[in-house]
Amino acid sequence: MESSARQGLGTTHVLKDGDTFVVADREGNISGESQGLFHHDTRLLSCYAMQIDGGTPLLLSSSVSRDNVFFRAHLTNRPLSPLGYPSMPQGLVYIARTQFVTDSRLHERIVCSNFGDQPIVLPARFELAADFRDMFEVRGSIRAARGELLPAEAAGNGLLLRYRGLDGVTRTSCVTFSRAPTAAGPGFLQFAFYLPPGARDELYVEVGDEPIAEAGRERFRSAAARARLRIRARNRRGSRLRSSSPLFNAWMRRSQADLALLTSDLETGPYPYAGIPWFSTPFGRDAVITALQTLWLDAALARGVLAFLAKHQAREVSTFQDAAPGKIMHETRKGEMAALRELPFGLYYGGVDTTPLFVMLAHAYATRTGDMDFIERIWPALVAAVGWIEQVRDANRLGFLDYARGEHSGLANQGWKDSEDSVFHRDGRAPVGPIALVEVQGYAFAALRGIAALSRRRGDAAASEHWDARAGALREAVERHFWSEERGYYGIAVDGNGVLCDVLASNPGHLLYVGLPQESRAERVCEQLMSPRFRTGWGLRTLAQGEARFNPMSYHNGSIWPHDSAICAAGMARYGRRDAAVVLLREAFEAAVHFDYRVPELFCGFSRAQDANPVAYPVACLPQAWAAGSPFMLAQACLGIVIDGHADRLQVVQPQLPIGVDDIKVRGLRVGERTLDLIFRRSDDQVLVSTGESDGDAEVLQSADRAQHGAEAELKP
Template sequence: MNDSSIPKSDLDQAPAAELPEHYIEAQTSLVERVLRTLKQGDTFAVLDTYGDVGTFGETPEGLFMRDTRYLSLFEMRIEGRRPLLLGSVIQNDNAALTVDLANPDVVVGDTTVFPRDIISIDRTKVLWDGVCYERIGLRSFDDRPRTFRVSVRFDADFRDLFEVRGAQREKRGTRTASVLDDQTTEFVYTGLDSIVRRTRLRFEPVPSRLETNLGEFTIRLAPGERTSLFVRVTCDEGERRERPPFLAAYRGARQALRATRRGATAIDSTNSLFDEMLSRSLSDLSMLVSQTPEGPYPYAGVPWFSTVFGRDGIITAMLMLWLDPSIAKGVLRYLAANQATSVDPDADAQPGKILHERRCGEMAVLGEVPFRRYYGTVDATPLFVMLAGMYVDRTGDRETIEAIWPNIEAALTWCDTYGDRDGDGFVEYFRETPSGLANQGWKDSQDSIFHADGRLAEGPIALCEVQGYVYAAKHAAARMASMLGHSAKGEQLEAQAEALKARFDEAFWCEEIGTYALALDGAKRPCRVRSSNAGHALFTGIADPARAASVAGALMSPEGFSGWGIRTIAQGEPRYNPMSYHNGSVWPHDNALIGLGFARYGLKREAARVLDALFEAATYQDLRRLPELYCGFIRRPHRGPTAYPVACSPQAWAAAAPYGLIEACLGLGLRHAENEIRFSTPYLPASLDGMVLRGLRLGDAETDLAFRRGEGEDVTLSILSRQGEVGIVQER
């Protein structure tokens, strides 16, 4: 048979597909194997369940710092074989990975010379100050002395994160590897950006054999005897720095995580699985928060987005605001300090615009990707103003608002000028650089904004939700202006917001689909597509109250609601694909904002149903952790939601989503000016019979509150304790 007789597949015959910009390549799925993640500051690790790295081909596993992979291979062996896995878990506070292993059988010929399960191995991995620390504990349960080898193979490829994601490069820098002394090896990479990056591995005690890619120990254990090996993998950018030993780093990591969550309200419920979800969410947020000179900032997610994202940080801060307002303060101060001050087409920047993304890797420094400081987002700027208003309402922190007021004014000016270049009163986007993002809302996939016939919308594009953000931003700015004594400015902003609300309803309402259009294209034609974006119109309050029930009905219909949450695009729309990133998947943060919108218009049952759906989805996830997104397939009996193959987990705004939905269900409002904690028609989801909030703070006051389901849908509120003067009101 010759080759011409072999049938060709569709892929052989089809032209090469043009992939979207900054596509995340996936030849293996992140859910194909269970991965373990650790993060501390600008360093994160993606490990397999054994605690190893790089044993399974091309994966995102590795030790990363500032968008560069400093360790691409790390595999431990006992007598040349992989140990037997007994258990692997990230500790509840995310401080460390602990792995329990045992030796496998070693057979020579027909004889088992080293029977399995006689040597217990426990591995503990911790990140601290740019170092991955590991303790390998060994204990003999044999009845006679044993001598055996433990080896570690390792490598460092110094690939940029965008290379790990699938980007191809024509040139790279130079790499060397050397043994520095009898305990230390080092890899050195001199990048094309002239930055010297180093990976140094130090072993304790002194290995019996050490090469540039191998460390080997000869272990002798008497019956019942224990010993420990220590490995320290240090990431340095520039000059070498000394780091503390394992125990000091372990204590530092735990103390830092405790400090991050110290001021947060604690929540207990009548459902232990619900409490596990909340505990994991809070631990994930504590881990993802990095300290910056301006304060705490939640990095977006691991592995792809472990850096500052403007939109993600703002929405995470919004969802966590009632629980812990310190995150919002850090986000506001950081974004104000990094606001654009000039026009830079390569970065999609104009004066007043809020940062979309910051990257520190070699490709970003060289401009091979545009994200070193990238401003290609249309929504972060009004969201920044929204958050400032929400923050001061919650805290009364006038000092912070006064400090960033020039930034707030600059953001508002951007909305009215660069954001609305045609002067029609709507904020639109149109990318300035071909290498930037084609779509610049939160649904930034290349194909996520389209018409009812499936045609992609052409810009400039005015997104539904962005008009709501601008509306809410102007109301928030009006309140802040009045607080600061700029009453005329406040009145002007109020009038602008109400005018926008009227224009929005006229231009975006689509009677034939019973909801708001996804967007307006460059010709002001509405994209008559049922999407979750319309739910954000409820969240911001721009939606006409007479439309709210219809919008909610579309979102909670069988086409919109999968059973695991609200889909980004309704089933039946032309580009609907439940396996896509933005065209039919379910995103927890999206659902949380919609749930807050439902509550705003009195639709508590709908908000509670969304919370139940996300909670039930979390019960099927490893560690009860909500991922960035999951597929939008309809819920089926006896199985959980379908995973998305390259979803980040943990992801900050997904971790914050349950807290936003709790706020929605309880109708919680904290108003510093009135010194009042208000609960508007509190409602408990079906999964809970009761809930207790401990340490809920407003100003100098603190209170513990209990909610209990009564007759029917009634919820009773009890004040368990109150310190300081604060009003507590339940509206029915």
């Protein structure tokens, strides 16, 4: 068991299964503004608070199990009032609350044990309410009108709460107990625990959108077994990392458990939802990057992401949805506001980078696995995606992939830094659109090189040459228009007038990741990224200190995003700066220790001081998928592992181990049709690599020379 996660500035816990999740406090109650039981982007429970004799029990401790299935709170009674019941001193009754979510329902068991020598009647009152607010309302959106909250009704041993939405849908929330209440009133039910000396009493609760006859022990146990088996199956998929450091292992386990928690098993395969509480839904960009981070360990996640995104690819033009044929989905929502089109996010395509990232991932998946049969099944989607990329590029006078929202309701900025103030000129002025982001050109370059390589494997030499030529032209355009010789760095964007936004931001680190920059410029980018203006001691800032709009407490203009730091580290390692990846992994690990091994979506970009801790960002998602995936990308960058599934070949290039870790074992690594274990051990100033158990003879190569950057670095059969 590990201590409960820190959510923003307060302390909460989260549980999730599929499209249902709960955010509650340390005692197991739901009462805060952003807390609740949510299903399909609707809050089905906005208040669920247990009181003992009119007050909150005294918390002893609480935690979420290491596999993220169960929340357990350990409490005891405060002194009981003598009015109506025998008086009792504090600390005689032990109260254990166990909660989990499965099959779209919240389950709870409450066990009270009397450690006194006198019989006790323990009064328990449950405050219950459901506001049925859409997730965007919970986040702060103001609606012109809402539907009708219907009167609560008694339903067996519980309460039925209902809401008739403006979309004509009646949404329900039913709270069911294992026995009848002793009293009931508006918004509350009361029970009594009867406890002879040394005895215990149990109460079971279920909450869901459909009523049941009665909650109870057998239903609780059966559902708990299903929940644990489901999460174990997700946790066992793919390879595992183990090291000589218990703390490093705890970080890896927690990250893996968070990915398992966030992953939903959809019809198209496993899909990582972006983050809790605000983004517990399929996002395109987040899922692709998470799949890239973990691809070397678990290719099944990438396959599931590709299948889902191909299925939901845009097929028509919609300015409201920012959709066009071939574009890949940015976000999907299922709440009332999306159904009424009060906002465009029911199925929204306003992400300029998701489409090239989709093609990038397809090529990376094929290289990792050799699975061209699957590539054939999604080939029409890949061709359509590249068609959209090229259509937009051809309309841009400089040949860039740019964006401008179709309607005011869409996102103003459509890269991963999508806050309204994240793109600007050196003096802080907002740029005119359409805007071409630097990292997006890198993704488009990689997508074109990827589709060329896949075409070559399919035997289409003409198409391969065409796409390679287009990629080369894009590379030249980026080097010509984005590079600032004065600053020795790439600008963040080129605006609609062709003017460079000459700002020092982390975005060019993503160019390194795809291998676009020429060698001499890449070295200068690496030096800047590892300078104190970017590097804080906990990771890399999204914006260099001293730039216009710099604020370490902002969302994108000086904060630290773990996934961003990991991509930059992987990019620097690609250009031979594996030492930088080692440093950034160590710093990420030390930050993770302060966050109970669960790194948030982002945190503040203050410089590290002696004995100081990283500073939390108050409304960050926790857990969040690409934050949980970042340690695995960092680990691969340090170990120098490159896998060619077409040739059943694994290459290890200049491996290094993190400071303080003397060995790492990668267990069950899949290479083609075989699996093997890799063991990295420190020996003096070297890292030696050996293979452990293997079910076949996959080829393993170790190279003292770093791989070349760019597509030329790919292993050939």
